[in-house]
Amino acid sequence: MEAEAIGLASDVDFSVTALFWRATFVVKLVMLMLIGASFWSWAIIVQKFINFRKARASAAEFDRAFWSGEPLDELFDKVGSDPQGASQRIFAAGMSEWQRSHKDDGQLIAGATARIDRSMDVAIAKVEENLNNGLTFLATVGSTAPFIGLFGTVWGIKNAFEEIAIAQNTNLAVVAPGIAEALVATALGLVAAIPAVIFYNKLSTDADRIMSGYEAFADEFTTILSRQLDS
Template sequence: METEAVNALALSGSTEAIDLSIWGLFWSAHWIVKWVIIILAFASVWCWTIIFAKTKKLRWLKKNGDRFEESFWSGGSLDDLYDQIGQRPDHPMAAVFSAAMREWRRSLSRRRAGSPMTGSVQERIDRVMHVTVAREMERLESYMTFLASVGSTAPFIGLFGTVWGIMNSFQSIAASKQTTLAVVAPGIAEALFATALGLVAAIPAVIAYNKISSDLNRYAGRLDAFSGEFSSILSRQIEETV
């Protein structure tokens, strides 16, 4: 009984010297585990930067899209709206409108020059709007692959750090020839820390990727719907002009 008490006291005294704080785990970890922690921490910070930037951008797009559609459907002149937007539209819906109006004005200028307006005008306008939508969506979807990559690979990177930490624990046991908590705890702690950090990086990335992808798909549908409605308007004007 006395021997067990002495062992327990020694074990208690040895574990008090172990620093299990985040910084303590990092500085005491093996250099490979340190690199795992650095990579996961950087990935997590960059993911949150992308998440906040995309969320802010989508809110801005919705606000400006509502304002533009209000102006578009107000009954005013499309030429006046185009002149107001100018050659450098500041959001995708205005870019689609500007591209279509630019092609429409070119066709009108050819007609005034004596060239007949053919049915291919509608095809060119539709093609221009389709290309503009694709280009704008490609720009909005930038960095989304990084979120997907972090969401799928971060747990495995953390698992690699976990395996390495456990291997360090076994090496410590073999070197000290003891299985006390003081010998095992540092390696196990850094292993679990790597696992936790991998999940901290992956879970928000997966949730944000699904949410932002859904919002982007919904916005792409809104652009396609606007393109179809504007194409119908220009189609009627082409029929009246021919």
């Protein structure tokens, strides 16, 4: 009898595709959600790596131009009113406020330093929002995907036991397919969650380092303008 049950179980297709098509509607829905979340997470991860690399390259290029000794007014004219890089936007925000703080007779309006700081802080906040865009989704997938997969597994096992009760048979051929279908949901939950958690931590750290560079540049730029004010 045991040999017969093993033989019947060996005839069942246990490929992931076959297990998906045999699963109940709820388990299929859970699997599709997890697959979609995994693909979307990887899309965000790849896009963030590309964006961060461009941000570092743009910041390094602008730093070389900024510290080359070129007059700030000339550099501002080159950057233009609609700069592309984050460092350029922060610089342009500070320079725009610097120019607006001058009266017609060339004298500075009181409180210029504070207004320049606020202008650059607003620009930095917009850059930070853009850098962190998508990371919340990775954090959400990393924290919820295992539980969503576990829900699919629990639901699948429930249906497997119901089938056992209806068939009134607990041999391997009856039990194995239902349990296997249920466990696929947990596996997909882990497949979605593990990369999301790893790369969320990695990308969050990279974003913080990039932001630290922008903030350091803003502080140095403010210091240069303060020297000009004092002189």
